[in-house]
Amino acid sequence: MAWGMRIQGIRAVWIGVCFAFVSTSGAQEFIGTRVESLEQSLQPELMGVESVALSDNWNAHVERVPNLGLSDEVKWIRIILDSRTENGMLIEIQNAGIDELTGYMICDEKVVASFERGGIATSQSESSLGTYPTFPIPLTECDEMTALFRLKSGKPMLLPIRIAGPREIIGDSHQRDVLFAAYFGVILVMLLYNLFLFFSVGDRSYLEYSLFILMVGGTQLVLNGYASHLQIQALPWLNLRITHFFGVFSGLTTIVFVQNFLRLSRYVPWLHKLLNFYFVIYLVAFVLAIFGQLVWSYNVINFCAAAILFCIPGSIITMRKGYAPAKYFLLAFTIFIIAVLVFVLKDTGVIPYNAWTFFALPLGSAIELVLLSLALASRINQLKKESAVAREEQLRISQLNERMVREQNNVLEERVKNRTVDLEEMNSTMRTTLEELQSAQQQLVQSEKLASIGQLTAGIAHELNNPINFVSSSAQSLRRDFEDLNEVVNAVKALEPGMDDIGSKVNALQAKLAQLDVDFTQREIEELLNGIEDGTMRTSEIVKGLRIFSRMDGDNFIQAQVNELIESTLIVLRSNLKDLATVQCHLAEDLPMVMCQPGRLNQVFMNIITNAAQSMEGPDREVDDNEVIITTALSESIGQSWIEVRVKDSGVGMSEGVKSQIFDPFFTTKPVGEGTGLGLSIVMGILRDHNAEVEVDSEEGTGSEFIIRFPL
């Protein structure tokens, strides 16, 4: 996995740190000091293998494990063998990641054997002994035996080389296999376990962890030379890059896992962002690997490996902020970093190289994975606890809310109750006010009625008093006239035929007639009788009109003749109108009766006709010119028969403003104290009760016309 590669980055940091590690197995002797490498400037390919071996440009190494660095150039190394003691033994290069690796056994300047052991070698002449590339030292008798290796790789060429017998190599290989199998077993168990958890729990972090494990295990597999077991040689393109790919993906999965596990976005946002940056860089490494820039890709991956160091402060900060699972995380990573240290230190010879130290990395990785798994469980618990706490908090809040709502409700109820009481009080006050208003209105209507009755009384009194006056006076005068005439009649009665001095008596009678002015008296009698007749007729007419006008079946609807009502109203109004205007009536004959309240309709006509007459009142107007024209007619409109009454005057007229208000109660154009302003509003009320339509045409200065239509 990526950790293996991170060694490169971490090496500089941790080198020199002492670590005590108890070895349980015999030390492996690396022969790094016997390894010589060739100067880069040579062109060995052109020179032939033998001449390369004989070149003078070999440099000896001093490290136990030589490091040829990271370069895509071809490297050459040689090892001078002791042909006597090392015959039949094997040279083992404990690096399975070298892409091209060819070993030549040169005996006395002659190549006696060559072996293709590179990771991408298409054909392997003999199977290598063990997991790592091994090269058998031939049993040839030579003065000088040299092993020459040609190496080329896109990965770092760290070369732990040893020379050992086949038994030992196979034994170690088996030991490694067993250990690795155990490790891989752990990996598989963890993988399956977490996958299972993911599918059963559905928590995303299990899937992330599973991917993380997969990549870690895969990387270890590849690094430890078990990639060949995956038959990867069949895919040379992938084979060249598989280490890089595992490096990139283990880095990516690590970043994702760490970010989510430590909840960095919440606890350490700056680190979260930094890891996002590394995520992008890893993708760059991936692209580089795809395009064959393997060395650059590896460098970038190494650069990214430093990101693991941030996990330590990151986990510490997270832990300090009270996130318990970070403890496991810190422990797991510390152990892993220690394992990395052990791995590095064994390469540098500070601690012995044996199976345990060799396996420090997989071991540390396994422990790490287990601990992380625990950490994950703890995290899940923590989340559960948190969600339980959150639920409790929510419950508490909702209970609190409920209580508050309940309290609020009580307050509201109280308030509503108070408001209701207030409203009821207000209602009763308003009802009282309304009653007062209604009674005031009734009083006003009543006073309006009384006012019109007063007006009427005056008019009617005048109308009645006139005929009564001349009738009674005429009667007395008639009596006197008749007395005069009786005198003459008696004188005539006294005359008898054959009377004496009849002539003088006739003369006296003549004188009497002349004295009494009988001719005049007779004319006068005629006139007086006419007056009495007329007066009696008028009186009875007025009385009849009054009866019609003030019919006190008032509020009952009965059939009545509109013309009759208008005529009676005019009789009652005659004296009031006398000094205001003349009235012209054009009453249609044979009008059908109307269902109405005659008493109230008379009030309507009286009001409108009086208004019409009053609109023409003025000092500069002649009564003869003031005409109120009353017309009645039968009309048809909108499929309905109507009786139409028009009252037209040539008075002052009304402005639009006045016209719009005339039916409003208390609106009046008369001076204060002369009108109640209720007349037309009462008229409107009465007409509404009759379903009558009212139309008012008026022009200022020209006059007004009221048109009332009664439906039939």
Added chain:
Amino acid sequence: MINVLYLDDEAHNLTAFRAAFRRDFQVHVTTEPTEAVRILREQPIEVIISDQKMPKLSGVEFFELIMPDYPNPVRMLLTGHADIDAVIDAINKGQIYKYISKPWNESELKGLVQEASDLYHHRQGMASEGAQLMERMNEARLHSTRIQRLTEGQTELNADDTKEVARLAGEVTQLLGSN
């Protein structure tokens, strides 16, 4: 006979009035105010009776109209209905002697006309008496002026003057003394 003018827009009233009072008074009747003015001009009217409620002008208005030219005839207002505004107007503007309501009581009306006529004559008499008195006063003043002129600055009068002064003084005494 007393000259009475009666103005009313109701012709029957006029007929009835004439029939009732023609035996007692010289009755003039008309329905038209203009005709009434003409009658006033031509007849020595003592009493004017007018109806209040008439189409063209009211009784009070009629009285107001004729007052400047004919102040002397006594005015009476006849009305069918006691209208307080008309009464106030009648008293303030028309200087009415009496207010009569219809229907009239014949004998009462007759008495009132007579009273009015008496008032008229009384006023006329007072006026002529006053005029006579004024005339005598003026004559007396004339005499006294002459006496003053004769006696002015004189300590002693001659016989003629003395006689003349005595005569004038006697005349003044006669003028002022007698009723």
